Amino acid sequence: MKGIINKGIQEMVEARFGAEAWEEVKSLAGCEEPFFAIGQDYPDELTIALIKAASQVSGLPVETVQVEYGKFMVPHTLKKYYATYFQLAGSSPREFLLNMDRVHEQATRSITGAAPPKFDYEELPDGRLLMHYHSKRGLCPVLRGLILGVGLYFNQEVRVKETACMHRGDPRCTMEVTFP
Numbered sequence: 001m002k003g004i005i006n007k008g009i010q011e012m013v014e015a016r017f018g019a020e021a022w023e024e025v026k027s028l029a030g031c032e033e034p035f036f037a038i039g040q041d042y043p044d045e046l047t048i049a050l051i052k053a054a055s056q057v058s059g060l061p062v063e064t065v066q067v068e069y070g071k072f073m074v075p076h077t078l079k080k081y082y083a084t085y086f087q088l089a090g091s092s093p094r095e096f097l098l099n100m101d102r103v104h105e106q107a108t109r110s111i112t113g114a115a116p117p118k119f120d121y122e123e124l125p126d127g128r129l130l131m132h133y134h135s136k137r138g139l140c141p142v143l144r145g146l147i148l149g150v151g152l153y154f155n156q157e158v159r160v161k162e163t164a165c166m167h168r169g170d171p172r173c174t175m176e177v178t179f180p
């Protein structure tokens with residue numbers, strides 16, 4: 001996965017648990033990279049190992065680390081490195097989320113072998129937004145955090161409930177998003 005993903009884990013661990021904790025995470029994960037280049041591709045296994053190590057170092061369950069990481073990413077790491085996309089991707093949480101399929105297609109177009117997540121959407125008459133997530137990576141707890149992070153970025157309340165999940169045998173994960 002692109003370096004931005006690992007960079008986000010680094011920034012989240014440093015911000016929440018300190019620079020020493022990050023050194024511990026790197027060593028537990030067997031990571032010898034001196035830094036992450038945002039646009040370079042790194043093995044998915046490295047990302048998984050970093051998340052697992054962050055769970056061990058922080059004492060939080062893996063799923064909690066994934067959600068917290070997603071929440072941190074949007075208003076911090078992604079906003080900083082992808083400012084142009086933020087200007088173009090919408091002026092409300094709903095609009096921003098509806099643009100995410102297109103943004104991922106564009107942001108990974110120039111990388112050989114990239115496998116961006118795919119989203120398709122259903123907008124229900126009562127205002128709920130269903131976001132269907134297709135990815136071989138199955139990072140739905142991260143996705144839940146990212147959706148909450150979009151709310152944080154816009155300073156608006158966003159709620160999310162996972163109503164279908166690949167890990168429970170469904171063909172894709174579905175996030176039911178509400179904007180109360």
Ligand code: HEM
Pocket residue numbers: 001002004005074078082085086089097100103104107108114115116117135136137138139142143146147150
């Ligand atoms: C403008 C903001 C964003 C940009 C530029 C961006 C870009 C990226 C990039 C480059 C990757 C790595 C893909 C790869 O290496 O194959 C990624 C992964 C991912 N992004 Fe974003 N992203 C943004 C915001 C979001 C938001 C708001 C969500 C969800 C609501 C999201 C969901 C995901 C997920 C779930 C992954 C993990 C990959 C997977 O599941 O297969 N992203 N993103």
